[in-house]
Amino acid sequence: MKSLKYIFLFFAVLSLSAQDVKSPKQDKLWNNFTYDLGNIFGGVGYAYSRPLHWQGNDFANFGYLTGSTLLLFTVDDEINDWTNGFREDVPNLVLDYGHEYGSPENNYMLTGGVYLAGLFTKNEKLRRTGVLLISSATAGGFLQQVSKRIIGRARPKSGANSSTFDPLHLDRVYNYDSFPSGHAMLAFSNAYAIAKQFKSPWVKVGLYTLGSIPGFVRVVDNFHWFSDVAFSTVLSIFIVESIDRYLDSKYDEKYNQTAKKVSWNLSFGPNTMGVSLRF
Incomplete structure (x- = not known):
């Protein structure tokens, strides 16, 4: 339940920050905050x-994702043996970044910082980015917490x-909470949402590369199987895209005013499976 505690604490801190209103001008800040909070949920x-x-x-895409994940299940042990061969060669800086960046507390420090910067500078695009980051992290974070206990x-x-x-537990069972990967989901959600700011x-x-490092590190350090990270990364893309479309109807600032120049597609066929990026 650690991640859920961070979620509730984060929203409590945000609320206290926005309640510090002293003038009519800051009443608009409070209105913006409550509007954004509604859009987050x-x-x-x-x-x-x-x-x-x-x-x-x-x-079809869900079927491809499920099928690809099941196929990766069959080679997880072999991939783990392979990563064991170079684990000691991975720099500590990379390992530290991977573990820390994808943690819930650091995630909400980043996403909250982006949102508050947009709120207090009255930058709607930055506000929207913060809302997208927080909403995506919350949706993915809660989903992976529930899934870990079920699976x-x-x-x-x-x-x-x-x-x-060892499935179906109300509380997480130590070392039996591998699928899906919360670090991979949170880190790549952030990277994917922030990337929408750039053409x-x-x-x-x-x-995307920076957002993929935590997932890589979690595999290398024996916290997750490769299929855990692959599934979580693709799912985070679906979550961000879904919420971003929802926010199109809530804010004047949009990321999707023109046809997409970057597209993701699931590929599945004889001797091939994965996610393709086209730009």
């Missing part, structure tokens, strides 16, 4: 309700193989 609800509105391509997959560090499960595909790819 509205975005979470919108993301969770999307499966009820899926059509043919949406079900109960053993972590590599437990010593069990990748097909070992250059090279800047986007650079941010």
